[in-house]
Amino acid sequence: MYAAPSIQKLLDELERLPGIGPKSAQRIAYWILNTDRATALRLSEAIAEVKDQVHFCKRCFNYAEEDLCDICRSAKRDAGIICVVSEPRDIPPIERTAVFSGVYHVLGGALSPLEGIGPDDLRIAELMKRLASGEVQEVVLATNPNVEGETTAAYLARLIKPLGVSVTRPASGLPVGGDLEFADEVTLGRAIEARRPL
Amino acid sequence: MYAAPSIQKLLDELERLPGIGPKSAQRIAYWILNTDRATALRLSEAIAEVKDQVHFCKRCFNYAEEDLCDICRSAKRDAGIICVVSEPRDIPPIERTAVFSGVYHVLGGALSPLEGIGPDDLRIAELMKRLASGEVQEVVLATNPNVEGETTAAYLARLIKPLGVSVTRPASGLPVGGDLEFADEVTLGRAIEARRPL
Numbered sequence: 001m002y003a004a005p006s007i008q009k010l011l012d013e014l015e016r017l018p019g020i021g022p023k024s025a026q027r028i029a030y031w032i033l034n035t036d037r038a039t040a041l042r043l044s045e046a047i048a049e050v051k052d053q054v055h056f057c058k059r060c061f062n063y064a065e066e067d068l069c070d071i072c073r074s075a076k077r078d079a080g081i082i083c084v085v086s087e088p089r090d091i092p093p094i095e096r097t098a099v100f101s102g103v104y105h106v107l108g109g110a111l112s113p114l115e116g117i118g119p120d121d122l123r124i125a126e127l128m129k130r131l132a133s134g135e136v137q138e139v140v141l142a143t144n145p146n147v148e149g150e151t152t153a154a155y156l157a158r159l160i161k162p163l164g165v166s167v168t169r170p171a172s173g174l175p176v177g178g179d180l181e182f183a184d185e186v187t188l189g190r191a192i193e194a195r196r197p198l
Numbered sequence: 199m200y201a202a203p204s205i206q207k208l209l210d211e212l213e214r215l216p217g218i219g220p221k222s223a224q225r226i227a228y229w230i231l232n233t234d235r236a237t238a239l240r241l242s243e244a245i246a247e248v249k250d251q252v253h254f255c256k257r258c259f260n261y262a263e264e265d266l267c268d269i270c271r272s273a274k275r276d277a278g279i280i281c282v283v284s285e286p287r288d289i290p291p292i293e294r295t296a297v298f299s300g301v302y303h304v305l306g307g308a309l310s311p312l313e314g315i316g317p318d319d320l321r322i323a324e325l326m327k328r329l330a331s332g333e334v335q336e337v338v339l340a341t342n343p344n345v346e347g348e349t350t351a352a353y354l355a356r357l358i359k360p361l362g363v364s365v366t367r368p369a370s371g372l373p374v375g376g377d378l379e380f381a382d383e384v385t386l387g388r389a390i391e392a393r394r395p396l
Binding site: 004006007012014026027030031033044046070 | 204214222237241242261
């Protein structure tokens, strides 16, 4: 295929991005070629900057620009409730709900015997250390509702309950706005089991 | 929404890209955060490099890193046939067909009275200057088969024919591998009009 070497290089790098195939890469590359220099360089610099400035929060392992992330540093957050998630990307959707005012703990993955990911590969020791202070009353296990996430939640529940800390998990049920007709059996089954009085 | 400032900045810049909405931007941003530093910086530098090194070919206005693009510099290309396209992005698909061995001329758009784009806004004077040398035997008008592209082709044909240069346009017809059933009327009509003996 014909393209100037620097354009081909840009195409190669763009195609590495998730969800970007050859067609999208080409569309983005031509947009970058057509746009003004300042806009293109802002993107280039934003990528470099994020790699320079962002690291893991020393307490919860969320992404942070300081030693601690904004949530861990906030005086408004309740340090007595820790929400455990697999990845930093799971935090923004929970924050957007605006119903959780506790703090987080990012495991850095989920247990997966198939992929050889065991407890020592996750930040479980770090979580237990946070719980040892005795200040935490509740741990919300918000790992994904899939096999690995459920396994991880079950494992952590067994580990944490003996400490006398309350362990919870977000409810499984029908998605709001969804159709009963299209719900899968497992979700619908759990929703009926967990039915609540009106 | 919660995100560290440098992450938010990256999200904002990614969302400007064509075909990238908030969800894709987030997916790409987290990929950049998770990937190794070298890979992320290669992307960052490829964007900056393309803005530094790529400009327009002085002859055909394709993207080029030197004064002339690879095609204009190539001794293998037939300078006697010029294929006229609207944008540099139209060149790679034609090159991929491997059936065209001439050179190109990029207009930089198409005539559009509605958007106020007239002949002086396109590189038509530059094309006429190239034709003035008398070395060109054929001009292939490969502007897009839409209203603006057809208008531009008709305008250029009227301008070029008096010079005694042969003017052609890629055939309209049924896409190969397509279904007759789903062809639009205009395309099917043109395909039947332009039917060929077997």
